[in-house]
Amino acid sequence: MLIKGVVFYLDSDLPFEARSLLEDFRLAVNNAIRAGLQARVTSRNALCRLAYEDFRQEHPKMYAKHLVSSFEVACGILKNHRRRVRKGFPCRTPYVKRLMMKAENQAYKLDRESGVIDLPIRAGCHVELKLVVSQYHRRYLNDMALTLGSLTVLPDRVIVTFRKDAPKPFAPESALSLDTNERSLDGVFVEGDGAKAVKAEFPEIAIIQQRHHDRRRRLQKKKAHDRRTSRNLCRREGAREHHRIDHRLYQVANSILRFAEDRKSAIVLEDLKGFKSKTSKELNRRLSMWPRRKLHQIIEYKAQWRGIPVVKVDPRNSSRTCPICGRIQYSRMGTEFKCECGWHMDRHINASINLLQTAISKGMAGGLWFNPGAFQHDVMMILYEPAMAARSEPNGTSGIAGVT
């Protein structure tokens, strides 16, 4: 079962009754957290037994389904808390500050035509929430293959989850093998006998990361005397950085998936899971690791949703092996991979060829095969480049480049 949360903004302010429901819900969650911590339980049923009666007496009118759902939320928070404690992370007693509530799919009604949510508050009292519906939202509302999941209500917006069974991936007619690098995805696209080099560039992401990293460093220095302000500012910087990077990652992923969908391609990616860096620059490495993993997550998730097959391959030696003769080169190389047998190729593209061959040899890419002889070295297909984005990231040289 695949789940997708879609954010809707409200057409008008949250009605008074709904707002007090959010407050009651928060109270119920915090109550349940306290009870759960005291009794050292984290399961929803145990929480229900513990806290239901007491809370019911104080709030006799609250809709029972909302109350049960508050235990569900509390249960999630308690489980997270327990995990952090076990791992030895510093953490304080959990407490919900933000106003929110969650309703299971039986506890609310959404008219998918008009975009109006009917939310019961208590017996005989319902409120209607009118949602702002755009074309993007229509795609989800009108698709009847999607069923409604839970609803999260926040003071200014709601999140509706849509669910569907994962579609069966199509049988690939071609393959798109991509090697993931700091500034680009490089690879080969194989269709029939032919093969072409492909590239999706995102140089801005490293620039954005560097810029926010520097900014955080500066903030920490400047606010060294005030840890609280420093922490808050850094957190805000971090959130901003994530938003900006995520936005770009989604664009890259979308253009790749569109390409794969059009050509009925299987996507071959390296499996980054077991990735352990042995270099001394590990910290540096880890910094640049997260957008790549995130990019893979986005591609995999969206591919699943759209029924595009994705193959993950162990990347060991993929950048050092010659795809023709199989020799492994242990010496460091520049941007070009050169082999004694005469094969030479861009290092990143060479890696993607090896990923593809691993996928083929394990029978994971359907009946496809790859003929290195038919590889068109001089043709480069651009799947994505920053010029396709809404706004480019300014850097030190753009002022010069802009003068023509």
Ligand SMILES: [Zn+2]
């Ligand atoms: Zn060779």
